[in-house]
């Protein structure tokens with residue numbers, strides 16, 4: 042009896058003394074809505090499947106970043122209903138500019154006007170959040186006057202930077218699929234799913250390690266995805282794999298309440314908020330991007346694993 046009590050006490054002690062369990066949390070975000078049609082389904086099918094997949098995977102709230110200018114394109118006309126359907130399903134929408142320009146190319150004045158044009162469409166819509174996602178994640182990180190002019194404009198408009206901390210590279214996979222499809226090549230869909238899921242998990246794991254090493258805490262991660270056929274087909278697989286690796290999928294509202302949301306890092310690397318903060322903590326920019334976010338690495342993996350092309354021969358040894 043006494044021994045049993047002692048064991049209970051010991052167990053309680055060790056439970057208290059154990060370090061806090063890892064808190065890996067991540068939210069999902071989808072850009073370029075409504076996006077160009079993909080290779081496998083119509084935009085309406087894509088929206089229906091994506092909403093159903095998120096519901097089945099019990100992902101309560103993600104963000105869709107909208108380019109209202111796409112609604113004026115031939116392939117985007119009449120798709121307001123798909124955006125409304127995301128909101129009815131419990132998700133939220135943010136500003137991704139009107140026509141998706143590169144800040145570094147058009148400069149602050151035209152860029153801010155483009156944001157305002159998108160805001161005219163977005164303001165007052167159900168599900169709208171005052172978040173701005175930079176197209177191409179281009180914040181003009183090496184042009185400080187431009188960077189700071191846009192930061193000031195966002196503050197004036199009470200718009201928060203809708204940053205990301207991890208990249209699914211779906212935009213590149215989608216491009217590679219389009220090329221393979223147009224060339225009549227066979228796409229191994231199981232291998233495509235596995236590659237996509239691997240990039241999502243490794244990208245999130247890398248960013249979590251980086252945050253623990255450089256920031257000594259675990260901010261809520263935000264992963265960059267797009268409204269593509271890949272997500273409609275495989276987002277539930279990616280979510281299941283993240284959970285298997287100990288991740289909790291949280292609402293995007295929770296992600297953007299994290300303390301890192303108010304940071305304005307002074308860094309030449311702004312494509313990932315955690316990466317940017319890690320560089321200000323002293324890490325070189327080359328060390329804050331995972332290998333699975335390199336275009337050459339993803340392209341080669343796609344060619345060998347998904348298209349089953351022979352791997353390129355290793356470089357010949359120097360004479």
Ligand SMILES: [Zn+2]
Nearest residue numbers: 072073176177
């Ligand atoms: Zn975009």
